[in-house]
Amino acid sequence: MFGLSFCRAGREAFSMLCLHPMQLFAINSVGDFVLFLGKALVVMATVLIGVEMLEVSRTNSDNSPPNFYLILRNSMNVKNGLFA
Numbered sequence: 237m238f239g240l241s242f243c244r245a246g247r248e249a250f251s252m253l254c255l256h257p258m259q260l261f262a263i264n265s266v267g268d269f270v271l272f273l274g275k276a277l278v279v280m281a282t283v284l285i286g287v288e289m290l291e292v293s294r295t296n297s298d299n300s301p302p303n304f305y306l307i308l309r310n311s312m313n314v315k316n317g318l319f320a
Contacts (some may be wrong), residue, residue, distance in 0.1 A: 253260055
Protein backbone atom coordinates (compact mmCIF):
# COMPACT_ATOMS: atom_id res chain seq x y z
CA MET A 237 0.00 0.00 0.00
CA PHE A 238 1.33 3.39 -0.90
CA GLY A 239 0.09 6.89 -0.33
CA LEU A 240 -0.56 9.65 -2.79
CA SER A 241 -1.24 13.30 -2.28
CA PHE A 242 -4.90 14.35 -2.23
CA CYS A 243 -4.81 16.09 -5.59
CA ARG A 244 -2.94 13.29 -7.37
CA ALA A 245 -5.29 10.64 -5.95
CA GLY A 246 -8.31 12.71 -6.98
CA ARG A 247 -6.92 13.09 -10.51
CA GLU A 248 -6.34 9.33 -10.79
CA ALA A 249 -9.83 8.54 -9.46
CA PHE A 250 -11.42 10.98 -11.90
CA SER A 251 -9.47 9.54 -14.84
CA MET A 252 -10.54 5.99 -13.88
CA LEU A 253 -14.19 7.10 -13.76
CA CYS A 254 -13.86 8.77 -17.16
CA LEU A 255 -12.14 5.74 -18.72
CA HIS A 256 -14.79 3.23 -17.55
CA PRO A 257 -18.23 4.90 -17.80
CA MET A 258 -20.09 1.68 -18.67
CA GLN A 259 -18.82 -0.10 -15.55
CA LEU A 260 -19.87 2.88 -13.47
CA PHE A 261 -23.31 2.81 -15.10
CA ALA A 262 -23.67 -0.93 -14.45
CA ILE A 263 -22.71 -0.61 -10.79
CA ASN A 264 -25.12 2.30 -10.28
CA SER A 265 -27.93 0.41 -12.01
CA VAL A 266 -27.48 -2.66 -9.81
CA GLY A 267 -27.40 -0.46 -6.70
CA ASP A 268 -30.58 1.34 -7.72
CA PHE A 269 -32.33 -1.97 -8.38
CA VAL A 270 -31.35 -3.36 -4.97
CA LEU A 271 -32.57 -0.15 -3.33
CA PHE A 272 -35.90 -0.47 -5.19
CA LEU A 273 -36.29 -4.08 -4.03
CA GLY A 274 -35.69 -3.00 -0.43
CA LYS A 275 -38.31 -0.27 -0.65
CA ALA A 276 -40.80 -2.65 -2.25
CA LEU A 277 -40.20 -5.19 0.52
CA VAL A 278 -40.89 -2.57 3.21
CA VAL A 279 -44.11 -1.48 1.49
CA MET A 280 -45.34 -5.06 1.07
CA ALA A 281 -44.59 -5.89 4.71
CA THR A 282 -46.44 -2.76 5.86
CA VAL A 283 -49.47 -3.57 3.73
CA LEU A 284 -49.58 -7.19 4.91
CA ILE A 285 -49.35 -6.14 8.56
CA GLY A 286 -52.11 -3.56 8.03
CA VAL A 287 -54.38 -6.06 6.28
CA GLU A 288 -53.79 -8.58 9.07
CA MET A 289 -54.66 -5.97 11.69
CA LEU A 290 -57.89 -5.15 9.86
CA GLU A 291 -58.79 -8.85 9.53
CA VAL A 292 -58.22 -9.43 13.24
CA SER A 293 -60.36 -6.43 14.12
CA ARG A 294 -63.12 -7.60 11.76
CA THR A 295 -63.25 -11.06 13.30
CA ASN A 296 -63.30 -9.57 16.80
CA SER A 297 -66.12 -10.98 18.90
CA ASP A 298 -67.68 -7.66 19.95
CA ASN A 299 -67.47 -6.19 16.40
CA SER A 300 -65.87 -3.00 17.67
CA PRO A 301 -63.30 -1.24 15.50
CA PRO A 302 -59.73 -1.37 16.76
CA ASN A 303 -58.42 1.56 18.67
CA PHE A 304 -55.79 2.67 16.17
CA TYR A 305 -54.52 5.42 18.45
CA LEU A 306 -53.73 2.84 21.12
CA ILE A 307 -52.06 0.54 18.57
CA LEU A 308 -49.96 3.44 17.23
CA ARG A 309 -48.95 4.56 20.71
CA ASN A 310 -47.95 1.04 21.73
CA SER A 311 -45.95 0.49 18.55
CA MET A 312 -44.12 3.79 19.12
CA ASN A 313 -43.34 2.77 22.70
CA VAL A 314 -41.99 -0.61 21.61
CA LYS A 315 -39.87 1.06 18.95
CA ASN A 316 -38.37 3.43 21.52
CA GLY A 317 -37.83 0.64 24.02
CA LEU A 318 -40.45 1.93 26.46
CA PHE A 319 -42.74 -1.02 27.01
CA ALA A 320 -45.66 0.93 28.43
